[in-house]
Amino acid sequence: MRQSKFLASLTNLVSPETRDTIARLFLTDGRRHWKGYALSFVFMGIMAATTSGLAYLMGTVINRIFVEQNSSAIWLLSGAVFLLSVVKGFSAYGQAVTLAYVGNRIVADNQKKVLDRLLHQDVRFFAGMHTAEISLRFNSGAQAARNVLNLIITSLGRDLLSVIGLTAVMFLQDPVMALIGLGVMPIAVAGVRRLIRKVRKIFEREFHGAVQIMAESIETFQGIRTVKSFNMEDALRARFASRIDSLERASNRMIRAQSQSGPLMEALAGVAIALVIMYAGWSVLHGGRTPGEFFSVITALLLSYEPAKRLGRLNLDLTSQLLGARMLFQVLDMKATEADEPGMPGLKVEGGRIEFEDVTFGYRENEPVLRGLSFVAEPGQTTALVGPSGGGKTTVMNLIERFYDPESGRITIDGQQIERVTRRSVRDNVSYVSQDVFLFSGTIRENIAFGRPSASPEEIEQAARAAHAHDFILSFAGGYDSKVGEHGAQLSGGQRQRIAIARAFLKNAPILLLDEATAALDSESEAEIQKALRTLQKDRTTLVIAHRLQTVVNADRICVVDGGRVVEWGRHDELLARRGRYFNFHQLQFADQRERLLA
Template sequence: MLPPKLANAFRNMISPETRDTVGRLFLTDGRRHWKGYAISFVFMGIMAATTSGLAYLMGDVINRIFVEQSSSAIWILSAAVLALSITKGFAAYGQAVALARVGNRIVADNQKRVLDRLFAQDVAYFSGSHTAEIMLRFNTGAQAARNVLNLIITSLGRDLLSVIGLTAVMIIQDPFMACIGLVVMPIAVGGVRALIRKVQKIFSREFHAAIKIMTESIEAFQGIRTIKSFTMEDDQRAKIYERIDRMEKASNRMMRAQSQSGPLMEALGGVAIGLVVMYAGWGVLHGGRTPGEFFSVITALLLSYEPAKRLARLNIDLTTHLLGARMLFEILDRPAVEADAPGTPDLVVESGKIEFDDVFFGYRENEPVLRGLSFVAEAGQTTALVGPSGGGKSTVMNLLERFYEIKSGTIAIDGQKINQVTRKSLRRSIGFVSQDVFLFSGSIRENIAAGRPSASEEEIVAAARAAHAHDFIMGFENGYDSFVGEHGAQLSGGQRQRIAIARAFLKDAPILLLDEATAALDSESEAEVQKALHELQRNRTTLVIAHRLQTVINADRICVVEKGRVVESGRHDELVAKRGRYFTLHQLQFAGQQERLSA
């Protein structure tokens, strides 16, 4: 039982936010892994007991061997010291392994929980958060949960039990000398209180500085072609250097604040040891005390110094990990935006008819992108969306896959409102090929198989042949096992595009979305892929975004989208005959092509 003043001091040191975070960690991860922590705690108790036993034996060693000069005591006490030391060594190994196993399991569990929660967020969350911040939360948060629990368990099991055991030895040997030594703890606890808030503020700034460094570094590495093309190296270097310098200064301030408890503990420890030496030396020389009692108390005091110092600065050490734990909880507490309500039916695609009816949507408040957009994409036909950039064409595809939710209106497939069916069934029914192809940093085979992971080797090759990708794939040394690099950096734009088309072939979905799917191809490759796409579009409902009108001349229906509305629709020849907005766009492109040809 701690003295009231000391207990109050500890309570005042711990903020309500810290208590809530630590309490939640113990109620979640701590409770799930209590058996592992209990085993580790037992080993720590053995370590504390053997440490106390060694300090106590020091009195007998001095008195029996050096004062009484007993030969038999040499063997007995040496054996006892050896047994205690071996036991302590095995206990230290046991607690380290047990604690590491539990800690590693906590990190793995939390990373899985965070990953699940992140996958349950919508695209808007990722659009509004930088990858660096998400990754820092993913890794640092999971690690912090383990570090907080391990630090507290270690402090209670190893340090606190050691201090209690060694204090008991001092009290048994000489209560007054024990009181002199124990005077260090309350003063030390009070001395570090002022440092905690300072450390919290500094660490918060340091954390945000680390996010800035990671953010700007990732962007610089990913945009290295742009940086080199515009000779931006010096500007980027200067900007990141400035962030690094700020981080260095914050880290130095952090280290100074954390280290301020050291001189206090050193000074107080020296005072305590000096007082014990004075009192014990006088007692041995003039008060009839035995040298063994003196050495036993000194040994216990010296052995308790390090664990007492760690206990005194526990809250400071916790501060650097608690922020990470709170970051973890911020992710885990986010509502699962894409979680379907229980009992939500799956989408059943029979023909694939798509209907947009008076749809309003904006990515930001008071900035509408779609303003009452309506159109129908008939089943089994190709519907093209054309028009100037910024009109809302790509937004139509984002909404069809429910990457975002509409503000009002309805979107339906075969009469089923897509916001009333499960997202997985909706997205399983849609194949998508974009002009901005994303490839995973694996092999070509793995990237094609992403369309249907259960596909056989023959099906993967057939999809690649259909996308006119097989020949260039086999031209690589490792064929389908060739690695594509980060974001497919080791492939040309046309090669990446054809792998994406092969992926769509393999998925074999009844609805197909093409967003400038041939934009990155040369004329010869485009002609081949257009043939493949024509086969892919057969008997499927296809929605095409096109800026080059020549690629959609044969579409069953063309919708001109401007300012969030469909302003014209019909077949190519019908729209040209109307001499409306489509005719104007067509004439502009045709005139531009004629000028390029004549040049």
């Protein structure tokens, strides 16, 4: 109850959205790390007390030493000032270290939670959000949670307690001087509050501009070959210059708005000090007041200036951090689109029979890719999917791995509907090698080991030999510990493909999906890989997508996919004899090859 009242009083002067965000931060991260924040608050309380003590001692120093000319007071008061300064220094160290430790823990915890939440999203989520935005939410959101809490805690502990203590000193020495010095504070707070709404709007524009620049720069660097191939440098320079100039203007507006509080605070502080000097000077000369009281109040007023200014700017300083905290909560509040229902069984593969029964699916609403597709891939056999681009072949692979779920129809493996078993168990039983190989920016060994992280170095090497990758790996200076670069940029297309095939060998799953797995290889390498793949396909259910028909002529079954349906199926010779869709496709492809050879 006390905590709720405290949060309510803390956030009375801010918008409901800001209040809700701050309250949630205190009730989650703040509550979890309350001991650390309490310790830092104690340190800040000691800092505030020693600062107030130093201001109070100034009056005694002036009166005892300079007015009364008491020589023994020199040593006593000097020692007291030294002791208070040492205590304040150690308290400042303790406060800084404690807050840093707690803040780093909050960042680490939130990054783990955000990563976990993102990994529970399906492929559709990542297809609809740019990498730059995901990265900003992952990094900036976690940092913002720490920064908001630290700003509020330090404002309450260091700044507010210091202002309260120094104000008490001023009232103890001379209540009238204290009222004169503090009389300008309401004006300062009112002036700063007018800037908050303006700063918030500018920052939102600045943030979205920064996201856009980051997104376009990532795409430019990742697509640098295309950029240079099409001589796009000049056009991109002009586009980036426009974006950066716009962001610069927004940043300048932000600086102007935030800096407007500076002249206001400086002017009001000057007014307060001038009024105190006028009153104190008259009181000392004509009112019988001691110089010590005057210097003590002036010292307290000067020492309270910086913490009072920080308190006045608190809402301004929180603006950018609160936006990051809200982005963090947006991720944490997302529903896990790949979460399995509690108690869902795992897939048990005995033979590996895959069956599609009247499956319908589309990536976008009212735009179906599969329209009642049905076929069977028998255990231990190779089933090939052929047909024109856009017919739905790769979508079949995506549905088998449960990257997406069908809108209607059934997909079963050994009679078990894959929507009713855990995704993890489905993917544990599937090895997938695509035409677009993705390698992580680590070593060759690490990339092969993604197939089975617990594999020994000998097993990794055996998988590489089976994929005909061992020899080219050893030709590198670092061997299996050679870096592949970002997205495998330091390897050729054929080398990346063989690393991916080695990864599939190492996983040793009963179901093998090959999506144009040899498309990036030259004829000689393809022949070697085909031998390796034939070994890999033994005793496995293999589903192959191929545009080049010569790679699937020996398949046990060929399914022709066109318009989201299987329009015919059979063996290579059977389909040719029917002179149907496959025959036409075969004639066109081999006619093109003959023309290229004659040319």
